[in-house]
Amino acid sequence: MENEACKKKITKAEILKDIVGILEDMTSDWDMEFSGPIGPETRLMSDLEFESIDVVQFIVAIEERFKRRNMPFEELLMEDGRYVDEITVEDAVNFLYTHLQ
């Protein structure tokens, strides 16, 4: 089904829904101060208290959800040769919108 969805040119709204779903599911028992809701402006590191291992798991979850493992995630994680200190949900959505088409 996911592959079919990709072939039909997935929309940003659909990607956002999936990403929010992944993050809500992932963080539902993390005892965070963040009380949500998770949306485009939500920051993975500052709001959801992501650490490096959480980023790895997040990317695995994305790959599993969209059945793709060849996306250049460094484009999401790096900027001007340096790794970013923060990623927003919107950053992830834009990245996936570019690479899932």
Add this chain to the structure above:
Amino acid sequence: MNPTYLIGLDGAVFSILDPLMEEGTMPFLKDFIASGVRAELLSTPNPLTPPAWISMITGRSPGNHGVFDFIWAEERKSDVYFTLYNYRDIQCETVWSIVSRQNGKVCSLNFPMTSPPPAVSGCIVPGLVSWKHLRLNTHPPELYERLKKLPGFNAKDLAWDFELEKNAARGVPHEEYENWIKFHIRRERHWFEILRYLMKNNPADLTSIVFDGIDKLLHIGWRFIHPDYFPSAPSAWEKKIRTLCLDYFRELDRFLAEIVKLAGPDSRIFIASDHGFGPSWEVFRVNSWLNSRGYLTWKDTSNLDEAEKKKVERLVERHFVHLDWDRTTAYARTVTSNGIYIRVARGPNQSGVPSDQYEAFRRRLISELKDIRDPETDERIIKRILTKEEAYPGAHNDQAPDLTLVMRDHGFVSILNKNPIVYKRPEIAGTHYPEGIFVASGPGIQRGASIRQLSIVDVAPTLLYSLGLEIPEDLEGRLPEEVFESTYLRDNPCRIGRPTMKVDTYALRTGGTAIDTEEEGKIMDKLKALGYIE
């Protein structure tokens, strides 16, 4: 199917277990071995947790299953990008899949590289996963909620306490040893409780679990546990730590006894370790040696401001990443792979060794590595140097190091920019040795037999035979018939069947996940917490 159990004891070795059995710390294991078969189990060429466990549960060598280390890495542009191996990187079918597709039920608890969990018929709770991700990596998804209702369930105890383990691995204050050992006793109890619950409520044809505390204790506690290394006049603290370590083994023995009792007399129980253990007294700083020979150049940091320099220093302390790639032809990527990677030029005017000079380059490197000798004894520091083709033949060896080093004390190398190149440890530490353990008992298994060394890839065909299934023809391991009684073998001849199924190839990695140097440093911290790096 005949009920079959695989109880994994990470790092277990007879040189530790035999004295513990003799002195009465592990009475159940002593009787269990007397009622069955024992053998040494030879691990993978680099006896390391991920490749070794995967070889055990696939019956294939690392060159075929494709897992060589904790860390998956790839050179891209001007840097190396890291992520962690996971289940999707295993290029061969596992016994859990083989059993599932033949309508059997499986249970897999605490095995490394079992996340994200495959959709087997049965239960998987993965190992090497942070508590924050245990729920989503448990199969079937509703199982975690059931486990949460067990009395005393605590995901933080079940998974890794990274802070505690990190502290323990860093040259610890004495009081932290105690907490660290107690943590592992608690942790094993958690896994045991889950196993007991699933044995009663979700019985499987193939039940498998890894208890990994032995490995964690032996890395720092070899000198407290092995009788030859424990001081003849120990301090009060040394006595206390040894007592705690023995408490761990006593508790483990009780778990084994209860598992076997619950399994019942019709079950076959196999106990195996992924690798053995032994003493390590020195560290070879391989990247410093490569630097001294002109193969590796550290990146120049003289133009950086103080803040940047400190950041780089922190990174270099954690890992090697700060290399000048244009002036590096060979380097060690991780401590745990114990290997050297040769950088082959990707084209004309590219840095690295021209492809047509690779063989000559590698021969020269091997020759120079062989010449590294102990100045006092003239003994070679590196006992064996294996090429990729020797150590890891197979279709999926592209991630394997070009050279695998077997040190004379089997120690892990250092990849830091430090001197001296060969460093004598102030205290003996435990390290992975190739000879692990294999023990079996149950219907049709020989009694009181000590047999010749088996290979780790023999375990999977043995489990399948025990279950009454065909052994796929493409497994590299053999059925060790000497484990079984001749009458049982006669009545139940080994059947070789169709090859294993191809794994889901959508998962073939073409890019990997880039991890920044800070991120990678944190992963290094995780490995440090696991006790595998300095």
